[in-house]
């Protein structure tokens with residue numbers, strides 16, 4: 177028997193790897209120094225830990241260690257990238273290009289700048305697989321464009337954008353390219369040189385590291401990217417992000433990156449297999465299930481499916497021993513279904529019926545089998561309770577019905 | 582979000598799930614909500630000629646609270662006169678199920694479903710009486 181509850185929501189966060197924790201522990205106690213203390217061994221020890229982590233992180237994404245700026249997480253990294261660039265380049269222009277399925281950390285940073293009258297923003301649509309068209313990026317560029325911000329891989333549907341192509345266009349046009357790579361780093365190869373990325377947001381807790389630590393890669397050469405800090409103070413991180421460094425978190429983040437680098441190929445293969453197994457298990461038990469996201473350009477551990485005629489939150493309730501998440505309205509405060517799923521242009525009912533499975537390092541084949549069986553059983557139960565399923569079976573075209581709401 | 586015990590109970594053991602034959606003249610059907618809003622409730626009431634709700638069945642597409650609201654309503658209306666059922670307010674459902682503010686719309690939908698089902702029954706009653714009056718020969722067709 178598998179042990180429950182089963183955690184299969186690894187896009188939301190991941191458990192800290194034991195090896196990461198072991199690397200961190202000395203920095204809570206013996207090596208507790210402030211990395212900015214330049215005049216004693218306690219400070220040096222802490223700084224050594226930070227330097228090592230900077231290297232480990234830089235290595236994973238093909239950067240130089242001095243290009244890594246530590247932050248409190250990717251939300252801050254996205255804010256710093258977007259607001260910092262717009263402020264610094266305000267004499268050059270004020271136009272940002274991003275896309276509708278970005279994380280809120282990007283979208284709401286852009287909206288804040290729009291509200292303040294500091295930027296105009298183009299929100300590019302995505303195709304039915306959630307992918308942005310590089311040509312649309314090219315066409316959206318004006319002589320006022322100072323920033324392109326497109327994520328590497330989407331956190332809900334796992335779709336991987338054509339980042340290298342966008343990077344090439346950005347370079348050609350001389351526009352700074354920011355990439356929120358929170359879900360991609362450590363999972364699939366990311367290389368700021370090959371991909372032509374100027375700014376890259378990363379987070380510790382999505383790659384089996386600790387929460388509350390992240391980084392922003394800021395290109396130093398070809399071209400050197402400058403930005404205005406959003407947090408002022410002691411001038412840490414070359415003035416780009418003041419504040420005493422979270423040494424334990426940074427050490428853990430570094431260790432997590434090193435492990436991810438070593439194990440990526442094998443882990444990606446294993447997770448892809450588990451994902452395919454989960455998908456097959458669900459599809460052989462149920463009809464009218466639809467995959468959201470790209471069929472091939474997709475994160476290894478991601479499976480996002482809509483179970484027609486069943487509302488997502490009610491399904492989550494029925495599988496309470498399995499931790500996954502839903503694009504259903506009912507799981508959000510706004511009562512609107514996921515903006516990411518809706519952006520795919522599928523019908524709204526299917527947006528309410530979507531479930532995201534995030535398979536991670538510590539999931540097993542037994543867990544996957546348990547989940548596909550358990551979910552399928554619950555979907556069948558809820559369909560027996562669903563008036564939509566009944567109508568569809570009676571041959572009623574749900575789109576032709578005049579709903580009274 | 583955590584659910585009240587009563588919501589969980591109705592969700593896990595929904596009362597009176599199912600459907601009556603749609604063309605049964607003693608049955609009123611109310612379908613409220615819309616798929617794109619994430620909730621659709623179908624409530625069916627079997628009502629005696631003198632206006633007493635004898636039986637109720639539901640099917641619901643929606644969150645756990647929507648399922649629980651409709652399940653509870655089927656219990657609540659049974660045995661009631663249609664006038665009493667028409668007077669049921671959503672607040673009764675909120676109170677019984679301990680619904681949090683974000684789920685109040687589920688109780689409103691359930692209230693609407695009762696009204697829609699009774700209205701449908703009245704209309705059909707009216708229709709069949711009119712039809713019977715207009716076409717007396719029909720009764721003999723057997």
Ligand SMILES: Cc1ncc(COP(=O)(O)O)c(C=O)c1O
Pocket residue numbers: 187188248249250251252279281327329330331356358359378379380381388389390
């Ligand atoms: C794509 C993406 N960007 C940004 C974030 C925010 O990261 P953090 O939790 O480190 O602030 C997340 C995590 O939710 C994410 O998935």
